[in-house]
Amino acid sequence: MILAALEAAVAEPLKNQELLDLARETLEIEARAIQRLSARLDETFANACKLCMATTGRVVVTGMGKSGHIASKIAATLASTGTPAFFMHPGEASHGDLGMITAQDLMLAVSYSGETDEILTILPLVKRIGARLIAMTGKPASTLALAADAHLDVGVVEEACPLNLTPTASTTATLAMGDALAVSLLKSRGFTAEDFARSHPSGSLGKRLLLRVSDVMRTNEQIPHVGPNVPLRDGLMEMTEKGLGMTAIVSEDGTILGVFTDGDLRRALDNGADVHTTIMREVMHADCKTTTADILAAEAVHVLEENKITSLLVADDDRRLIGALNVHDLFRAGIM
Helix, strand or coil: CHHHHHHHHHHHHCHHHHHHHHHHHHHHHHHHHHHHHHHHHHHHHHHHHHHHHHCCCCCCEEECHHHHHHHHHHHHHHHCCCCCCCEEHHHHHHHHHHHHHHCCCCCEECCCCCCCHHHHHHHHHHHHHHHHEEEEEECCCCCCHHHCEEECCCCCCCCCCCCCCCCHHHHHHHHHHHHHHHHHHHHCCCCCCHHHCCCCCCCCCHHHHCCEEHHEEEHHCCEEEEEECEHHHHHHHHHHHHHHEEEEECCHHHEEEEEHHHHHHHHHHCCCCCCCCEEEHHHHHHCEEEECCCCCCHHHHHHHHHCCCCCCECCCHHHHHEEEEEHHHHHHCCCC
């Protein structure tokens, strides 16, 4: 009877305020854990950075269980910010994956206890290979910490878990230390936004910093263009066929003389232009905006927005037509 009453009490859902209080307490405990890390930073951290900078190979990050998940994220952050790195599962290392490590590499081992069996098993072999070792633990006197060339202390006073068992504050602190290491190395290497873009070519930043007009413009037969003396009717047919909402007017050698857009068509018809007798030279817009193929596509977006237009002609240094694009091309490329 008493047991049933206790089970019922335990099963009773928490009230909204209780949930909010628990959430705030969790965040406050984890925030304090990170603040204490900051206060403990010393030359050991600088030495760890120097070890990474001196490594001519890669940083091999390893960890087991929840530390393994954190280690995997640290490896990904390092790799995307200029420090070649990858994650190696310590359990698999004993079954062949240790072959991933060379004497030019550095191992970053993550274990809060510093006594993870799978990591300690491979330590002698890592040392024999000649790789250097950075340990990230919460126990400075642990086997792993003492074996390391540099030890980063990520110890916490308490976990956010009410039972003080589940890794919460400790994993947050370890993740934060990994970020601190990655950012310090990023700055030391002079890593730039362009470098970041090269390792993130599919991301929005990568596209904005890497893609050029030449990568997104339409070329050859896709470019709408007509001569200056053809009837307006032919210009309309070219616009309709190419689907850019405009056509270039070019000379015999391909020099851009002007552009004719949907807006120009409306104005021409309002002024009584006859599509059969009016020629393109009479209705084209001679002072048209052009761009070059080598500028960033993001700069082309700025030209479109600044001039309140939806399409651009691309010209070479002699103002000859080599391409065309519109806002839809830039949308498809992920630039806008």
